[in-house]
Every structure is written in structure tokens, then in C-alpha cells.
Amino acid sequence: MRKWIREGYEVVETAFDHDLHQFEVVQNGKTLFTITPPDLESQTQVVADLDAGEDVNGWEDGNGNTIYVEKK
Template sequence: MRTWERVGYTVEEVEFDHDLHEFNVVQSGEIIATITPADLDNMDAIIESLDAGDDVNGWEDGNGNLVCLNV
């Protein structure tokens, strides 16, 4: 599993459902959001965006909520 460092928070890839992984957004040692992709294609797109350095602030978490960071 991978971890992406951003200013003020990290995104941690965690096991979820077999090959499908979730992404915990951790700020100040606390999980403030979990991004759950709908399928493997969506998961790959999330990883690609994170690898490109994208910020997750404003992303949908997969449950209709927006990730809101205080950075």
C-alpha cells in the first residue's frame, strides 16, 4: 500500500474489497475522510491523480460527501 504526502495531510491506500482499495485522508494523525472508488478503473484514476500531485480537497468520497481540508 502506498502513501502520498501533501502539505498538511497524507493520503494512505488501504485494503478494502479484494483488489479494490480505499484511500484514507489523514490530517493531524486523524482520518478525516475515506475515498472509496466505485470500481478498479476509478481506483486507477485516483492513483493516477495522486501520482500527478493532485490535491484531494473537494473530491467526492464515494458516498456523496466532499473531502474538506483545513490546510
């Protein structure tokens, strides 16, 4: 599993359902949001966006919530 470090938080890839993974948005050791892609294609896009350095603010978590992480 991988981890992406951003200003004030990190995104940690975790096992979910066989090949499908979740991505936890963690700040100061606390999980604020969990991004749950609906399928492998969406998961691949999440990884590509994170690899490209994108910030998760404004993303949907897969449950209809918009992610906003205050940078501390």
C-alpha cells in the first residue's frame, strides 16, 4: 500500500475489497475522510491523480461528501 504526503495531511491507501482499495485522508493521526472508489477504473484514476501531486480538496469521497482538509 502507498502513502502520499500533502501539505498538512496525507493520503494512505488501504485494503478494502479484494483488488479494490480505499484511500484514507489522515491529519494528525486522525482519519478525516475515506475515499472509496466504486470500481478499479476509478481507483486507477485516484492513484494517477495523487501521483501527479493533486490535492484532494474538492473531491468526493464516494458517499456523496465533498472533501475539504484545512491546512494546519
